[in-house]
């Protein structure tokens with residue numbers, strides 16, 4: 001079967017020196033993979049390379065067998081790729097409602113969420129529907145970034161530290177949401193620091209060290225000593 005997402009020897013960077021070197025990844029349809037690593041190891045650069053947002057890259061990135069090399073970022077959503085980016089990237093002058101719907105593509109490939117479904121998931125956000133993006137708290141911005149990805153109807157959802165800075169009850173709701181999406185067949189690439197939640201959600205793990213895959217395999221094989229060494233995290237479930 002054609003993988004949903006395939007990176008084949010991808011190198012990418014911002015200046016002359018590469019940040020990513022020869023990174024290969026493969027995610028089957030409906031699969032869930034964690035992309036882990038300490039700060040500065042290249043996780044966000046991987047997401048940016050995929051979204052055509054690094055100044056240069058080599059190698060191949062295919063979505064559902066289609067080369068993404070020359071697609072600008074706005075062409076990803078119609079294909080079924082949604083990103084919850086690091087730093088949220090909420091449009092400050094648009095309202096919450098406008099942020100949610102203004103850029104949703106007309107046609108989508110995956111199950112598409114309505115704004116009402118997003119409000120039901122995040123009632124806190126519904127209460128702020130007419131507030132400007134600039135006036136949202138960090139947690140509200142995070143909910144909006146997730147909602148904005150859901151309304152595009154993704155087949156592949158990429159989350160770059162989407163639970164960072166959220167209060168624990170909200171964090172738990174997001175992990176529950178991801179489990180539901182996965183059960184519904186949405187492919188997931190999850191960047192997060194909560195190894196316990198990653199262990200529950202993602203069967204496959206890739207750990208980046210200085211822009212290369214230093215460890216990859218089934219999450220069950222990721223022992224505490226390796227997690228501690230490569231992530232600086234206690235690896236116990």
Ligand SMILES: Nc1ncnc2c1ncn2[C@@H]1O[C@H](COP(=O)(O)OP(=O)(O)O)[C@@H](O)[C@H]1O
Pocket residue numbers: 014015019037038039040041042043044045046
């Ligand atoms: N816009 C940029 N310009 C130059 N270097 C960058 C830029 N963004 C990230 N880097 C560098 O690339 C490396 C990887 O960063 P990043 O992909 O953000 O790591 P992570 O997401 O794993 O924390 C770091 O050394 C970082 O300093």
Ligand SMILES: [Mg+2]
Pocket residue numbers: 043044045086160
């Ligand atoms: Mg990052």
